[in-house]
Amino acid sequence: xxxxxxxxxxxxxxxxxxxxxxxxxxxxxxxxxxxxxxxxxxxxxxxxxxxxxxxxxxxxxxxxxxxxxxxxxxxxxxxxxxxxxxxxxxxxxxxxxxxxxxxxxxxxxxxxxxxxxxxxxxxxxxxxxxxxxxxxxxxxxxxxxxxxxxxxxxxxxxxxxxxxxxxxxxxxxxxxxxxxxxxxxxxxxxxxxxxxxxxxxxxxxxxxxxxxxxxxxxxxxxxxxxxxxxxxxxxxxxxxxxxxxxxxxxxxxxxxxxxxxxxxxxxxxxxxxxxxxxxxxxxxxxxxxxxxxxxxxxxxxxxxxxxxxxxxxxxxxxxxxxxxxxxxxx
Numbered sequence: 001x002x003x004x005x006x007x008x009x010x011x012x013x014x015x016x017x018x019x020x021x022x023x024x025x026x027x028x029x030x031x032x033x034x035x036x037x038x039x040x041x042x043x044x045x046x047x048x049x050x051x052x053x054x055x056x057x058x059x060x061x062x063x064x065x066x067x068x069x070x071x072x073x074x075x076x077x078x079x080x081x082x083x084x085x086x087x088x089x090x091x092x093x094x095x096x097x098x099x100x101x102x103x104x105x106x107x108x109x110x111x112x113x114x115x116x117x118x119x120x121x122x123x124x125x126x127x128x129x130x131x132x133x134x135x136x137x138x139x140x141x142x143x144x145x146x147x148x149x150x151x152x153x154x155x156x157x158x159x160x161x162x163x164x165x166x167x168x169x170x171x172x173x174x175x176x177x178x179x180x181x182x183x184x185x186x187x188x189x190x191x192x193x194x195x196x197x198x199x200x201x202x203x204x205x206x207x208x209x210x211x212x213x214x215x216x217x218x219x220x221x222x223x224x225x226x227x228x229x230x231x232x233x234x235x236x237x238x239x240x241x242x243x244x245x246x247x248x249x250x251x252x253x254x255x256x257x258x259x260x261x262x263x264x265x266x267x268x269x270x271x272x273x274x275x276x277x278x279x280x281x282x283x284x285x286x287x288x289x290x291x292x293x294x295x296x297x298x299x300x301x302x303x304x305x306x307x308x309x310x311x312x313x314x315x316x317x318x319x320x321x322x323x324x325x326x327x328x329x330x
Contacts, residue, residue, distance in 0.1 A: 081118025
């Protein structure tokens with residue numbers, strides 16, 4: 001990559017973006033301003049900038065330095081978008097924290113007029129839509145797996161902030177919840193405390209396990225992994241977007257081995273056709289490990305699981321793949 005020409009082009013685009021965003025902000029303050037019209041202008045300005053940045057073909061952490069020019073020039077406007085600012089600044093140490101995921105799930109927007117337009121733009125991106133899709137799918141699958149008078153153990157590993165489980169359990173009678181156990185493992189204790197507030201009214205204390213853990217070392221920590229033992233459902237909704245192949249294969253084996261007979265493991269993985277990639281990387285320094293369907297399936301082939309039944313598909317947009325692996329004992 002030839003840095004000087006790239007930086008020069010990025011600076012020009014950043015200056016143009018700043019000019020356009022300044023005009024939107026000024027017009028927002030005028031009496032009778034049409035919010036929808038201003039949103040169209042803001043979205044067009046961001047789309048134009050991101051399309052031109054994509055043409056530079058600088059992907060992954062290589063664009064971390066040049067992307068700072070965007071914020072140097074337009075940061076005073078961009079920071080007003082709560083969601084994109086949260087992703088960029090990473091106050092909890094990573095982009096997809098529980099505060100952001102909760103707001104994505106609820107399709108939330110801030111009350112600040114300009115921030116609201118940015119949040120609307122963020123929520124309209126394909127990746128947040130795919131995240132909402134997968135969360136709704138998890139809720140549906142949990143609900144389908146619950147059988148009256150049968151004990152069911154549900155586990156979520158990573159992105160474990162409880163809203164999908166909450167919504168599934170809310171839809172069933174209180175008496176039916178008594179036989180349900182929930183285990184959540186997450187890197188962030190704050191995410192688990194958030195989950196506790198959601199699930200305490202629905203799950204008896206002895207059946208609710210919230211375990212903070214270094215998930216990237218879970219395969220090497222059998223005592224922690226054992227909290228998942230005999231799970232009927234295990235979901236891993238976001239971890240694989242940050243794992244290399246060796247770590248992903250180890251994680252698959254570790255999680256699969258915790259399933260009860262007939263239990264299922266569902267893992268999600270963003271594909272390279274994610275149309276939100278430029279926005280995530282250039283505006284938020286949010287970098288994922290992408291795998292296409294073939295590479296994703298190869299992880300499971302390499303894991304050499306014993307007697308699995310497999311389903312490979314994607315959420316409705318087709319950009320967040322999933323694998324559902326059922327443990328069949330012979």
